[in-house]
Amino acid sequence: MTDRTAQLRDALKQCAAENDDGLVQILNIEGPQLLGVATRILGRRDLAEDALQDAMVQIWRKAQQFSDTSGSARGWIYAIVRNRCLNILRDGKRLSLMTPEDLATVQEARQSIDPTQDWEILASGSKLQNCLRGLDDKNREAILLAYVGGYSHGEIAAKQDVPLGTTKSWIRRGLTSLKECLA
Template sequence: MAANRRGDIVNDQPRRHLEQALDACAEGRPEGIDTILQHEGPQLLGVAHRILGRHDLAEEALQDAMVQIWRKAPQQDRAGGSARGWIYAVLRNRCLTILRDGKRLASLSPEDLTRMQEARQDLQPDDGWKLLAGTGRLGECLDTLDDPSRRAILLAHVAGYSHGEISARQGVPLGTAKSWIRRGLASLRECLS
Protein backbone atom coordinates (compact mmCIF):
# COMPACT_ATOMS: atom_id res chain seq x y z
CA MET A 1 0.00 0.00 0.00
CA ALA A 2 1.13 3.55 -0.71
CA ALA A 3 -0.22 7.02 -0.11
CA ASN A 4 -1.24 9.28 -2.96
CA ARG A 5 -0.79 13.08 -3.01
CA ARG A 6 -3.89 13.59 -0.86
CA GLY A 7 -2.56 11.15 1.70
CA ASP A 8 -5.15 8.46 0.90
CA ILE A 9 -3.98 4.88 1.08
CA VAL A 10 -4.10 3.37 -2.42
CA ASN A 11 -3.44 -0.12 -3.64
CA ASP A 12 -0.35 -0.12 -5.88
CA GLN A 13 -0.67 -3.81 -6.69
CA PRO A 14 -2.09 -3.21 -10.22
CA ARG A 15 0.86 -0.92 -10.94
CA ARG A 16 3.28 -3.62 -9.78
CA HIS A 17 1.49 -6.23 -11.92
CA LEU A 18 2.00 -4.11 -15.04
CA GLU A 19 5.64 -3.38 -14.21
CA GLN A 20 6.25 -7.10 -13.68
CA ALA A 21 4.41 -7.83 -16.94
CA LEU A 22 6.70 -5.46 -18.84
CA ASP A 23 9.72 -7.07 -17.17
CA ALA A 24 8.44 -10.47 -18.34
CA CYS A 25 8.00 -9.14 -21.89
CA ALA A 26 11.51 -7.67 -21.81
CA GLU A 27 12.82 -11.10 -20.79
CA GLY A 28 10.88 -12.79 -23.62
CA ARG A 29 8.30 -14.48 -21.40
CA PRO A 30 4.82 -14.55 -23.00
CA GLU A 31 3.01 -14.43 -19.67
CA GLY A 32 3.80 -10.70 -19.65
CA ILE A 33 1.34 -10.07 -22.46
CA ASP A 34 -1.20 -12.35 -20.78
CA THR A 35 -0.92 -10.32 -17.57
CA ILE A 36 -1.36 -7.02 -19.39
CA LEU A 37 -4.45 -8.32 -21.17
CA GLN A 38 -5.83 -9.84 -17.97
CA HIS A 39 -5.50 -6.58 -16.02
CA GLU A 40 -6.06 -3.98 -18.75
CA GLY A 41 -7.48 -5.80 -21.80
CA PRO A 42 -11.10 -4.58 -21.66
CA GLN A 43 -10.01 -1.02 -20.88
CA LEU A 44 -7.44 -1.04 -23.68
CA LEU A 45 -10.02 -2.34 -26.14
CA GLY A 46 -12.46 0.33 -24.96
CA VAL A 47 -9.93 3.11 -25.51
CA ALA A 48 -9.10 1.80 -28.98
CA HIS A 49 -12.81 1.54 -29.83
CA ARG A 50 -13.44 5.13 -28.69
CA ILE A 51 -10.58 6.40 -30.85
CA LEU A 52 -11.32 4.30 -33.94
CA GLY A 53 -15.10 3.92 -33.74
CA ARG A 54 -15.03 0.37 -35.08
CA HIS A 55 -14.68 -2.82 -33.08
CA ASP A 56 -12.69 -4.67 -35.77
CA LEU A 57 -10.15 -1.86 -36.03
CA ALA A 58 -9.96 -1.63 -32.24
CA GLU A 59 -9.12 -5.33 -32.01
CA GLU A 60 -6.48 -4.94 -34.72
CA ALA A 61 -4.97 -1.93 -32.94
CA LEU A 62 -4.87 -3.80 -29.63
CA GLN A 63 -3.18 -6.81 -31.21
CA ASP A 64 -0.63 -4.61 -32.99
CA ALA A 65 0.01 -2.67 -29.77
CA MET A 66 0.64 -5.91 -27.87
CA VAL A 67 3.20 -6.93 -30.51
CA GLN A 68 4.90 -3.52 -30.19
CA ILE A 69 4.88 -3.77 -26.39
CA TRP A 70 6.42 -7.24 -26.63
CA ARG A 71 9.17 -5.99 -28.94
CA LYS A 72 9.87 -2.65 -27.25
CA ALA A 73 9.55 -3.64 -23.59
CA PRO A 74 13.35 -3.87 -23.17
CA GLN A 75 13.68 -0.20 -24.21
CA GLN A 76 10.83 1.13 -22.02
CA ASP A 77 12.18 3.85 -19.72
CA ARG A 78 10.73 3.35 -16.24
CA ALA A 79 12.01 6.75 -15.13
CA GLY A 80 10.03 8.38 -17.95
CA GLY A 81 6.63 7.31 -16.64
CA SER A 82 4.47 4.49 -15.42
CA ALA A 83 4.16 1.12 -17.10
CA ARG A 84 0.41 1.71 -17.51
CA GLY A 85 0.97 5.10 -19.14
CA TRP A 86 3.49 3.63 -21.57
CA ILE A 87 1.16 0.75 -22.51
CA TYR A 88 -1.70 3.16 -23.22
CA ALA A 89 0.61 5.47 -25.19
CA VAL A 90 1.67 2.58 -27.43
CA LEU A 91 -1.99 1.71 -28.05
CA ARG A 92 -2.96 5.34 -28.69
CA ASN A 93 -0.13 5.80 -31.19
CA ARG A 94 -1.16 2.62 -33.03
CA CYS A 95 -4.77 3.86 -33.19
CA LEU A 96 -3.64 7.22 -34.58
CA THR A 97 -1.58 5.45 -37.24
CA ILE A 98 -4.63 3.42 -38.25
CA LEU A 99 -6.70 6.62 -38.45
CA ARG A 100 -4.02 8.31 -40.56
CA ASP A 101 -3.84 5.35 -42.93
CA GLY A 102 -7.64 5.33 -43.18
CA LYS A 103 -7.69 9.02 -44.12
CA ARG A 104 -5.23 8.34 -46.92
CA LEU A 105 -7.53 5.67 -48.31
CA ALA A 106 -10.58 7.89 -47.81
CA SER A 107 -9.01 10.53 -50.06
CA LEU A 108 -9.07 8.08 -53.00
CA SER A 109 -12.08 7.85 -55.27
CA PRO A 110 -14.25 4.71 -55.13
CA GLU A 111 -13.02 3.79 -58.62
CA ASP A 112 -9.39 4.03 -57.52
CA LEU A 113 -10.09 1.88 -54.47
CA THR A 114 -11.85 -0.72 -56.62
CA ARG A 115 -8.92 -0.84 -59.07
CA MET A 116 -6.43 -1.17 -56.23
CA GLN A 117 -8.39 -3.99 -54.60
CA GLU A 118 -8.81 -5.87 -57.90
CA ALA A 119 -5.11 -5.54 -58.68
CA ARG A 120 -4.22 -6.68 -55.19
CA GLN A 121 -6.45 -9.75 -55.42
CA ASP A 122 -4.99 -10.67 -58.80
CA LEU A 123 -1.43 -10.45 -57.49
CA GLN A 124 0.33 -13.75 -57.22
CA PRO A 125 3.28 -13.49 -54.84
CA ASP A 126 5.52 -15.59 -57.05
CA ASP A 127 4.75 -13.49 -60.14
CA GLY A 128 7.95 -11.76 -61.00
CA TRP A 129 9.48 -11.82 -57.52
CA LYS A 130 12.84 -12.59 -59.09
CA LEU A 131 12.40 -9.64 -61.42
CA LEU A 132 11.43 -7.45 -58.46
CA ALA A 133 14.38 -8.57 -56.34
CA GLY A 134 16.77 -8.39 -59.26
CA THR A 135 19.88 -10.46 -59.69
CA GLY A 136 21.58 -8.95 -56.67
CA ARG A 137 22.01 -10.16 -53.14
CA LEU A 138 18.32 -9.76 -52.18
CA GLY A 139 17.28 -12.06 -55.02
CA GLU A 140 19.83 -14.65 -53.96
CA CYS A 141 18.70 -14.47 -50.33
CA LEU A 142 15.00 -14.68 -51.23
CA ASP A 143 15.82 -17.73 -53.32
CA THR A 144 17.20 -19.50 -50.23
CA LEU A 145 13.90 -19.21 -48.32
CA ASP A 146 11.33 -21.98 -48.29
CA ASP A 147 8.28 -21.25 -50.47
CA PRO A 148 5.77 -20.54 -47.65
CA SER A 149 8.10 -18.03 -45.97
CA ARG A 150 8.97 -16.31 -49.24
CA ARG A 151 5.28 -16.07 -50.25
CA ALA A 152 4.27 -14.73 -46.84
CA ILE A 153 7.04 -12.11 -46.85
CA LEU A 154 6.21 -10.98 -50.38
CA LEU A 155 2.50 -10.78 -49.59
CA ALA A 156 3.23 -8.71 -46.49
CA HIS A 157 5.99 -6.43 -47.74
CA VAL A 158 5.30 -6.16 -51.46
CA ALA A 159 1.53 -6.57 -51.72
CA GLY A 160 0.76 -4.99 -48.34
CA TYR A 161 -1.37 -7.81 -46.95
CA SER A 162 -1.99 -8.00 -43.20
CA HIS A 163 -0.96 -11.14 -41.33
CA GLY A 164 -4.63 -12.12 -41.08
CA GLU A 165 -5.10 -11.77 -44.83
CA ILE A 166 -1.97 -13.84 -45.48
CA SER A 167 -3.17 -16.64 -43.21
CA ALA A 168 -6.56 -16.68 -44.95
CA ARG A 169 -5.02 -16.55 -48.42
CA GLN A 170 -2.59 -19.38 -47.66
CA GLY A 171 -5.12 -21.39 -45.64
CA VAL A 172 -3.05 -21.61 -42.47
CA PRO A 173 -3.55 -20.42 -38.88
CA LEU A 174 -2.55 -16.83 -38.12
CA GLY A 175 0.32 -17.94 -35.88
CA THR A 176 1.77 -20.05 -38.69
CA ALA A 177 1.73 -17.14 -41.14
CA LYS A 178 3.38 -14.87 -38.56
CA SER A 179 6.03 -17.53 -37.87
CA TRP A 180 6.80 -17.88 -41.57
CA ILE A 181 7.28 -14.13 -41.85
CA ARG A 182 9.34 -13.84 -38.67
CA ARG A 183 11.63 -16.77 -39.54
CA GLY A 184 11.93 -15.67 -43.15
CA LEU A 185 12.89 -12.12 -42.20
CA ALA A 186 15.45 -13.46 -39.73
CA SER A 187 16.93 -15.63 -42.48
CA LEU A 188 17.00 -12.67 -44.88
CA ARG A 189 18.71 -10.48 -42.27
CA GLU A 190 21.32 -13.15 -41.68
CA CYS A 191 21.84 -13.74 -45.40
CA LEU A 192 22.15 -10.03 -46.20
CA SER A 193 24.56 -9.23 -43.36
Protein backbone atom coordinates in the same frame (compact mmCIF):
# COMPACT_ATOMS: atom_id res chain seq x y z
CA MET B 1 2.27 1.87 -5.69
CA THR B 2 -0.93 -0.09 -6.33
CA ASP B 3 -1.02 -3.82 -6.87
CA ARG B 4 -2.19 -3.31 -10.47
CA THR B 5 0.70 -0.95 -11.25
CA ALA B 6 3.21 -3.42 -9.81
CA GLN B 7 1.66 -6.24 -11.84
CA LEU B 8 1.93 -4.22 -15.06
CA ARG B 9 5.53 -3.28 -14.30
CA ASP B 10 6.35 -6.94 -13.67
CA ALA B 11 4.55 -7.94 -16.86
CA LEU B 12 6.68 -5.49 -18.86
CA LYS B 13 9.80 -6.95 -17.24
CA GLN B 14 8.64 -10.40 -18.35
CA CYS B 15 8.15 -9.11 -21.90
CA ALA B 16 11.63 -7.59 -21.84
CA ALA B 17 12.94 -11.03 -20.79
CA GLU B 18 11.05 -12.51 -23.77
CA ASN B 19 8.56 -14.34 -21.57
CA ASP B 20 5.20 -14.21 -23.35
CA ASP B 21 3.35 -14.60 -20.05
CA GLY B 22 3.94 -10.86 -19.69
CA LEU B 23 1.64 -10.10 -22.63
CA VAL B 24 -1.00 -12.42 -21.22
CA GLN B 25 -0.82 -10.59 -17.89
CA ILE B 26 -1.12 -7.18 -19.55
CA LEU B 27 -4.19 -8.32 -21.46
CA ASN B 28 -5.70 -9.91 -18.34
CA ILE B 29 -5.18 -6.75 -16.30
CA GLU B 30 -5.94 -4.01 -18.86
CA GLY B 31 -7.21 -5.75 -22.03
CA PRO B 32 -10.88 -4.70 -21.95
CA GLN B 33 -9.98 -1.13 -21.01
CA LEU B 34 -7.33 -0.92 -23.76
CA LEU B 35 -9.84 -2.21 -26.30
CA GLY B 36 -12.38 0.32 -25.05
CA VAL B 37 -9.96 3.21 -25.45
CA ALA B 38 -9.00 2.05 -28.94
CA THR B 39 -12.67 1.67 -29.91
CA ARG B 40 -13.47 5.19 -28.68
CA ILE B 41 -10.56 6.66 -30.66
CA LEU B 42 -11.19 4.72 -33.88
CA GLY B 43 -14.97 4.42 -33.75
CA ARG B 44 -14.90 0.84 -35.04
CA ARG B 45 -14.37 -2.34 -33.08
CA ASP B 46 -12.58 -4.19 -35.90
CA LEU B 47 -10.01 -1.41 -36.28
CA ALA B 48 -9.64 -1.20 -32.50
CA GLU B 49 -8.87 -4.92 -32.31
CA ASP B 50 -6.22 -4.51 -35.03
CA ALA B 51 -4.74 -1.52 -33.21
CA LEU B 52 -4.61 -3.41 -29.93
CA GLN B 53 -2.92 -6.38 -31.57
CA ASP B 54 -0.35 -4.12 -33.25
CA ALA B 55 0.23 -2.30 -29.96
CA MET B 56 0.81 -5.58 -28.12
CA VAL B 57 3.45 -6.53 -30.68
CA GLN B 58 5.10 -3.15 -30.19
CA ILE B 59 4.95 -3.53 -26.40
CA TRP B 60 6.63 -6.94 -26.74
CA ARG B 61 9.38 -5.53 -28.95
CA LYS B 62 10.02 -2.39 -26.90
CA ALA B 63 9.45 -3.62 -23.36
CA GLN B 64 13.16 -3.37 -22.55
CA GLN B 65 12.91 0.40 -23.21
CA PHE B 66 10.44 0.91 -20.36
CA SER B 67 11.88 2.57 -17.28
CA ASP B 68 10.16 3.27 -13.95
CA THR B 69 11.80 6.68 -13.95
CA SER B 70 10.02 7.75 -17.14
CA GLY B 71 6.50 7.11 -15.86
CA SER B 72 4.08 4.38 -14.93
CA ALA B 73 3.84 1.08 -16.75
CA ARG B 74 0.14 1.67 -17.28
CA GLY B 75 0.74 5.09 -18.85
CA TRP B 76 3.47 3.66 -21.09
CA ILE B 77 1.17 0.87 -22.33
CA TYR B 78 -1.76 3.22 -22.95
CA ALA B 79 0.50 5.65 -24.82
CA ILE B 80 1.52 2.88 -27.22
CA VAL B 81 -2.11 1.90 -27.84
CA ARG B 82 -3.13 5.54 -28.30
CA ASN B 83 -0.28 6.22 -30.73
CA ARG B 84 -1.13 3.11 -32.75
CA CYS B 85 -4.76 4.29 -32.99
CA LEU B 86 -3.67 7.75 -34.11
CA ASN B 87 -1.42 6.19 -36.77
CA ILE B 88 -4.37 4.17 -38.06
CA LEU B 89 -6.50 7.32 -38.22
CA ARG B 90 -3.72 9.16 -40.03
CA ASP B 91 -3.20 6.26 -42.47
CA GLY B 92 -6.97 5.99 -42.88
CA LYS B 93 -6.89 9.07 -45.08
CA ARG B 94 -5.24 6.84 -47.66
CA LEU B 95 -7.20 3.69 -46.87
CA SER B 96 -10.86 2.98 -47.28
CA LEU B 97 -12.64 2.92 -43.93
CA MET B 98 -15.57 0.83 -45.10
CA THR B 99 -17.60 -0.95 -42.51
CA PRO B 100 -17.47 -4.74 -42.74
CA GLU B 101 -21.07 -4.75 -44.01
CA ASP B 102 -20.26 -2.29 -46.83
CA LEU B 103 -17.17 -4.27 -47.73
CA ALA B 104 -19.23 -7.47 -47.96
CA THR B 105 -21.70 -5.70 -50.27
CA VAL B 106 -18.88 -4.55 -52.55
CA GLN B 107 -17.39 -8.05 -52.62
CA GLU B 108 -20.77 -9.55 -53.53
CA ALA B 109 -21.20 -7.02 -56.32
CA ARG B 110 -17.71 -7.79 -57.59
CA GLN B 111 -18.55 -11.48 -57.82
CA SER B 112 -21.61 -10.75 -59.98
CA ILE B 113 -19.54 -8.82 -62.55
CA ASP B 114 -17.83 -10.87 -65.25
CA PRO B 115 -15.12 -8.80 -66.94
CA THR B 116 -14.74 -11.43 -69.66
CA GLN B 117 -18.23 -10.64 -70.98
CA ASP B 118 -18.80 -7.60 -73.17
CA TRP B 119 -15.14 -6.61 -72.84
CA GLU B 120 -15.24 -4.95 -76.24
CA ILE B 121 -17.08 -1.93 -74.81
CA LEU B 122 -14.15 -1.20 -72.47
CA ALA B 123 -11.97 0.17 -75.22
CA SER B 124 -14.37 0.52 -78.11
CA GLY B 125 -12.61 1.15 -81.42
CA SER B 126 -9.15 1.53 -79.87
CA LYS B 127 -5.88 -0.18 -80.55
CA LEU B 128 -6.21 -1.89 -77.15
CA GLN B 129 -9.49 -3.47 -78.24
CA ASN B 130 -7.88 -4.74 -81.45
CA CYS B 131 -4.91 -6.12 -79.53
CA LEU B 132 -7.16 -7.82 -76.97
CA ARG B 133 -9.19 -9.31 -79.82
CA GLY B 134 -5.96 -10.78 -81.25
CA LEU B 135 -5.11 -12.66 -78.05
CA ASP B 136 -5.85 -16.32 -77.44
CA ASP B 137 -9.18 -16.62 -75.57
CA LYS B 138 -7.55 -18.10 -72.45
CA ASN B 139 -4.91 -15.38 -72.28
CA ARG B 140 -7.47 -12.62 -72.81
CA GLU B 141 -9.82 -14.02 -70.18
CA ALA B 142 -7.00 -14.33 -67.60
CA ILE B 143 -5.82 -10.77 -68.28
CA LEU B 144 -9.34 -9.34 -68.06
CA LEU B 145 -10.03 -11.18 -64.81
CA ALA B 146 -6.75 -9.91 -63.32
CA TYR B 147 -6.68 -6.32 -64.55
CA VAL B 148 -10.35 -5.47 -65.00
CA GLY B 149 -11.93 -7.80 -62.42
CA GLY B 150 -9.17 -7.39 -59.85
CA TYR B 151 -8.89 -11.12 -59.18
CA SER B 152 -5.68 -12.62 -57.81
CA HIS B 153 -3.85 -15.27 -59.80
CA GLY B 154 -5.11 -17.91 -57.36
CA GLU B 155 -8.71 -16.77 -57.78
CA ILE B 156 -8.35 -16.84 -61.56
CA ALA B 157 -6.89 -20.36 -61.44
CA ALA B 158 -9.85 -21.53 -59.36
CA LYS B 159 -12.36 -19.72 -61.60
CA GLN B 160 -10.82 -21.24 -64.75
CA ASP B 161 -10.23 -24.61 -63.08
CA VAL B 162 -6.54 -24.76 -64.06
CA PRO B 163 -3.29 -24.91 -62.08
CA LEU B 164 -1.90 -21.65 -60.74
CA GLY B 165 1.21 -21.90 -62.91
CA THR B 166 -0.93 -22.17 -66.02
CA THR B 167 -2.83 -19.03 -65.11
CA LYS B 168 0.40 -17.13 -64.49
CA SER B 169 1.76 -18.30 -67.85
CA TRP B 170 -1.41 -17.23 -69.68
CA ILE B 171 -1.25 -13.78 -68.10
CA ARG B 172 2.47 -13.39 -68.79
CA ARG B 173 2.13 -14.51 -72.42
CA GLY B 174 -0.92 -12.34 -72.94
CA LEU B 175 0.79 -9.26 -71.51
CA THR B 176 3.84 -9.88 -73.69
CA SER B 177 1.60 -10.13 -76.77
CA LEU B 178 -0.29 -6.97 -75.76
CA LYS B 179 2.96 -5.08 -75.27
CA GLU B 180 4.20 -6.12 -78.70
CA CYS B 181 0.87 -5.27 -80.31
CA LEU B 182 0.61 -1.86 -78.67
CA ALA B 183 4.25 -0.91 -79.38
